[in-house]
Amino acid sequence: xxxxxxxxxxxxxxxxxxxxxxxxxxxxxxxxxxxxxxxxxxxxxxxxxxxxxxxxxxxxxxxxxxxxxxxxxxxxxxxxxxxxxxxxxxxxxxxxxxxxxxxxxxxxxxxxxxxxxxxxxxxxxxxxxxxxxxxxxxxxxxxxxxxxxxxxxxxxxxxxxxxxxxxxxxxxxxxxxxxxxxxxxxxxxxxxxxxxxxxxxxxxxxxxxxxxxxxxxxxxxxxxxxxxxxxxxxxxxxxxxxxxxxxxxxxxxxxxxxxxxxxxxxxxxxxxxxxxxxxxxxxxxxxxxxxxxxxxxxxxxxxxxxxxxxxxxxxxxxxxxxxxxx
Ligand code: UDP
Ligand code: MG
Numbered sequence: 001x002x003x004x005x006x007x008x009x010x011x012x013x014x015x016x017x018x019x020x021x022x023x024x025x026x027x028x029x030x031x032x033x034x035x036x037x038x039x040x041x042x043x044x045x046x047x048x049x050x051x052x053x054x055x056x057x058x059x060x061x062x063x064x065x066x067x068x069x070x071x072x073x074x075x076x077x078x079x080x081x082x083x084x085x086x087x088x089x090x091x092x093x094x095x096x097x098x099x100x101x102x103x104x105x106x107x108x109x110x111x112x113x114x115x116x117x118x119x120x121x122x123x124x125x126x127x128x129x130x131x132x133x134x135x136x137x138x139x140x141x142x143x144x145x146x147x148x149x150x151x152x153x154x155x156x157x158x159x160x161x162x163x164x165x166x167x168x169x170x171x172x173x174x175x176x177x178x179x180x181x182x183x184x185x186x187x188x189x190x191x192x193x194x195x196x197x198x199x200x201x202x203x204x205x206x207x208x209x210x211x212x213x214x215x216x217x218x219x220x221x222x223x224x225x226x227x228x229x230x231x232x233x234x235x236x237x238x239x240x241x242x243x244x245x246x247x248x249x250x251x252x253x254x255x256x257x258x259x260x261x262x263x264x265x266x267x268x269x270x271x272x273x274x275x276x277x278x279x280x281x282x283x284x285x286x287x288x289x290x291x292x293x294x295x296x297x298x299x300x301x302x303x304x305x306x307x308x309x310x311x312x313x314x315x316x317x318x319x320x321x322x323x324x325x326x
Pocket of ligand 2: 096098100203208
């Protein structure tokens with residue numbers, strides 16, 4: 001079915017060590033999609049080390065189930081990118097494989113798309129008890145920062161759970177570059193967004209892969225992808241320290257003439273050195289962050305490497321006709 005004609009819908013699900021979720025998710029999606037139209041389900045195995053790939057191979061005997069398997073872990077955002085690339089549907093739904101993005105919400109997204117929305121995004125409601133207060137606070141502060149310095153407004157609670165029209169998918173897959181931050185990118189495109197609130201579902205199996213480190217990395221990518229203003233911190237710091245320095249000069253001149261006392265001020269000099277040193281390192285670090293990204297872009301390496309897809313599996317198992325694609 002999916003090989004002969006493009007389906008109406010593609011559901012794309014990045015999966016990193018989600019072996020236990022593949023079969024139940026497939027069942028859930030198939031029952032949700034049954035009345036909506038023709039569809040394909042595309043799992044992107046992002047370098048899983050558990051039985052995820054085996055589960056996908058087994059599931060893909062069903063012609064509606066496809067998969068793309070990376071050679072190693074390239075990250076959630078790259079998995080989304082690959083899914084968008086492989087999806088053939090006229091509308092593409094992106095969602096997590098772990099049931100935290102409830103499949104039952106898909107009909108709502110589809111309704112809005114049928115009413116003409118090009119991009120339907122979702123927003124996690126705030127009374128979400130599964131997220132720690134700390135995570136909620138940092139995410140709120142982060143989006144406020146991005147709002148101030150970046151070129152996009154991303155409301156807190158925004159998830160990579162969305163529906164994109166074919167036109168938007170083609171625009172995104174046509175973009176080059178490594179710093180993928182999908183929830184910013186879809187807003188940057190400028191199409192009107194339709195937002196659907198949702199309550200986060202319960203993770204079915206396994207654990208979250210987003211450690212503190214990965215979250216910080218994603219946060220930095222988000223800033224680098226949508227703002228160059230941090231580079232200007234150097235200018236602001238320079239201005240601030242120059243004015244403090246000017247006051248110090250005035251003070252030392254005045255005290256030279258009018259305050260008769262021996263040399264003091266060791267601690268203020270140490271403080272100045274320490275503060276200036278820290279400020280310089282900070283700015284160097286920020287510059288380094290951007291320079292590193294420029295280097296990565298100039299290498300023009302692919303964003304991910306595909307090891308196998310459902311077409312390879314079918315070709316190796318049942319002769320070429322199975323994997324034939326027009
Ligand atoms: N994921 C991925 N690659 C990764 C990390 C996560 O494809 O390197 C997938 C994961 O399998 C899940 C989705 O991205 O389907 C969201 O990840 P997770 O549930 O670990 O994050 P959280 O929901 O805790 O933010
Ligand atoms: Mg999750």
